[in-house]
Amino acid sequence: MAATPEQRREQLVDVFREARNCERCALSRSRTQVVFGAGNADADLMFVGEAPGAEEDRQGLPFVGRSGALLTAMLGDVGIARKDVFIANTLKCRPPANRDPAGSEIETCRPWLNEQIRLIEPRVVATLGNFATKLLTGDQTGITRVHGRPQVRELGGRRVFLLPLFHPAAALRASATADLLAADLATLPQLLQRPLPGAEA
Numbered sequence: 001m002a003a004t005p006e007q008r009r010e011q012l013v014d015v016f017r018e019a020r021n022c023e024r025c026a027l028s029r030s031r032t033q034v035v036f037g038a039g040n041a042d043a044d045l046m047f048v049g050e051a052p053g054a055e056e057d058r059q060g061l062p063f064v065g066r067s068g069a070l071l072t073a074m075l076g077d078v079g080i081a082r083k084d085v086f087i088a089n090t091l092k093c094r095p096p097a098n099r100d101p102a103g104s105e106i107e108t109c110r111p112w113l114n115e116q117i118r119l120i121e122p123r124v125v126a127t128l129g130n131f132a133t134k135l136l137t138g139d140q141t142g143i144t145r146v147h148g149r150p151q152v153r154e155l156g157g158r159r160v161f162l163l164p165l166f167h168p169a170a171a172l173r174a175s176a177t178a179d180l181l182a183a184d185l186a187t188l189p190q191l192l193q194r195p196l197p198g199a200e201a
């Protein structure tokens with residue numbers, strides 16, 4: 001029998017309890033704490049960013065710095081409240097000095113993300129930036145070429161729409177990128193209503 005949302009939420013808390021002691025890679029020695037992810041454990045919409053920055057490492061929460069403020073504001077502009085979505089990252093621990101995630105770190109950390117997607121059961125997974133997009137599409141095509149076009153993928157054992165988006169940090173650096181991110185985010189309300197090909201409604 002399928003698990004209820006409450007059972008899935010409890011299982012997600014169990015995964016969090018395990019993840020917060022993770023020592024599978026060397027980032028465990030430089031982090032302040034694990035940034036597991038946060039939000040609605042039964043969300044239809046899940047965001048996957050890159051890795052925690054300094055503020056996230058300090059607070060233990062994803063996207064609580066400047067990028068997060070922009071993402072929250074842009075979501076509000078399209079009628080989506082941050083509390084209704086779940087936000088996670090490809091890496092659960094901050095890379096020192098905010099360097100890029102290493103491929104080996106992303107692979108080592110991936111089972112946590114797989115578990116999150118499996119238990120949350122989102123209909124849409126929006127990937128923020130190149131690292132999350134390349135990881136979850138399994139394709140090396142860069143974000144500039146794939147942003148804004150939903151792809152049907154199997155993630156966490158279920159079919160989802162994967163929507164590649166520019167990372168809000170890139171939008172903070174260039175207003176043209178901010179405009180593209182805003183336009184892509186504006187497609188989310190309709191995408192959330194769209195039936196997944198071959199999946200139960």
Ligand code: URA
Nearest residue numbers: 049050051052062063
């Ligand atoms: N950038 C990310 O990719 N993730 C965060 O949690 C914060 C900034």
